Amino acid sequence: MSSEEELIERCKKKNRAAQSELFEQYKNTLYFLSLKYCRNQADAEDNTQDAFVTIFEGIKNYKGKGSFEGWMKRITIYKAIAKYKTKKDIAMDYKDNLLEDTTIEENKMKLPLEQLLKVIQKLPDQYRLVFNLYQLDGFSHKEVANLLSISESTSKSNYHRAKQLLKNAILKLENTPKNT
Numbered sequence: 001m002s003s004e005e006e007l008i009e010r011c012k013k014k015n016r017a018a019q020s021e022l023f024e025q026y027k028n029t030l031y032f033l034s035l036k037y038c039r040n041q042a043d044a045e046d047n048t049q050d051a052f053v054t055i056f057e058g059i060k061n062y063k064g065k066g067s068f069e070g071w072m073k074r075i076t077i078y079k080a081i082a083k084y085k086t087k088k089d090i091a092m093d094y095k096d097n098l099l100e101d102t103t104i105e106e107n108k109m110k111l112p113l114e115q116l117l118k119v120i121q122k123l124p125d126q127y128r129l130v131f132n133l134y135q136l137d138g139f140s141h142k143e144v145a146n147l148l149s150i151s152e153s154t155s156k157s158n159y160h161r162a163k164q165l166l167k168n169a170i171l172k173l174e175n176t177p178k179n180t
Helices: 003-012 016-037 041-061 068-087 113-121 125-136 141-148 152-174
Strands: none
Touching: 003 016, 003 041, 016 041, 016 068, 016 113, 016 125, 041 068, 068 125, 068 141, 113 125, 113 152, 125 141, 125 152, 141 152
């Protein structure tokens, strides 16, 4: 049995030392994942804490199929989505006209990752959730639609709108003179 399997088994027995070890091992990973879905650091911290509570309560159901880290990441993402779904109905934007180009050439983008994350966090909830799920975490539009209780075309529309908003925000930041 690997050390991860042993740690999981000890957590299944509600061993506090094992739970603490698991928390220490994955807290940063799940916190940074939460940052992508939450509006700010405080919300991300709350989401990470809520995710760990769910992980510790549900670890007995983890059967060892697939990546344990992946299982925890899905719980973290679902927690963040559930928070925004219960906070208010997520107003989704649907537009048939999706012709505007939203491409940003990677070699021209000079924005540090931390600043890019802040730009993503400022997106309206419906756009941020769709963008993160589809672009950053590899969900299909069909999966995004099911998770957020929207249509597949609305997922595509919101993704497109998120890219437009991000492009505009990034270009604005890159063209802002730096204070020296």
